Amino acid sequence: MTRAALDAGAPLGLYEILEPAGEPELIHRETREGEAILDLGCGTGRITHALAALGRRVVAVDMDPAMLEHVHGAETVLARIEELDLGRLFGGVLLMSNLVNNPDDERRHALLLACRRHVSASGVVLVQRLHPESGLDPTPTERELGGVIIRTSDVRREGPFLYVTIDYDGGARGSWSVRLEGARVLSDDDVLAELGTARLRFLRWLDPERRWFAAAPA
Template sequence: MREGHRGSGPGAIAPDGCAVELYARLPAGEEPDLVAGAVPAGASVLELGCGAGRVTHPLLQRGFVVTAVDDSAEMLARVRGARTVCSPIESLELGEVFDVVLLASHLVNTADPELCAALLRSCARHVSAAGCVLVQREPEGLYDRAPFEREFAGGRIRVEDGRVEYVFPDGRWVQEFRRRYLDEAAFERALEEAGLRWEAWLTADRGWARARLR
């Protein structure tokens, strides 16, 4: 288990505290459409931290060629139709580059600055010269309303700073994690230090950015 990360509930728990059974049932959300609108059709995509394929499968359906990376073999066992690689993101060395590198799920907001830097360096070394990196960061004010609850995917979700609880009729899962907010200047500086340059915000809340090699 990663330092500062814990998870509980039925089934296997990944090193970052994510529950495999839970992530296998979560909806894709806006991510597949966002990717499709930001990159060329049919592009090769390296998805870092793919989990159980929540975003992987819709990307495949849209015609992208996906290599899915996760450090949980149990998560990868749920992925269908994509090439899979079991590895920590920060130490990934595939020796090849891709049209698109995708780093979602606020992974860049890890509380460990060195890990954040390593994640972005992995993005930089796997993106082609003409390609792009799509990064999801915590938008400003994400936790301002916390704690809060809402209906979610047939159950309920309760969000606190550093803790998320999912309650479904057949199970309850809790994930605890350490996080660090990056304002726009800090985020762009982290990109630059990893050899990337910010190019554009892809969402109105500035939670998604597109970057390219410097």
């Protein structure tokens, strides 16, 4: 395991029980078979493990050592994404879990620059964002994912910034509450602008809801 500077951790127990929801198949389809994949902000390996099971080589990066202790079947790197510089290029670079919706402009730019530093000339950066209409309807929601009930409440939008409480009920496995305080929702035009400043170019939307998109070196 490579080590670098750290920040505070996250709800490890939650990441342990959340199951993939089609992400591994999307990533496998959109990246060339045989190319290594860089999973930025891998957590406990929810997606890393599924990709490894598909036969993919994965380098998993997270800033929380407790998270990385749960990752297996992949090389792990302990580091902040913004500061990462492995000196290697990858056919696929993943920026998932709405990390691109960071409210801080400089940090958001630094995240995309890290993607640009590590993607090969023929590779792709796969990014997951919040839906651009997130929070416009304040109605609470409820859905189920792998036996975990996910509820949203106290939802509001202030311009492009989203405020919402997300409760995860795993029954006997535990429950967690996460509060998003001002996540920066990105419009389609915002996506193009953000990519341009990081020397990346937009390729295509990857899902009907336009929450996933692919980019490549400009």
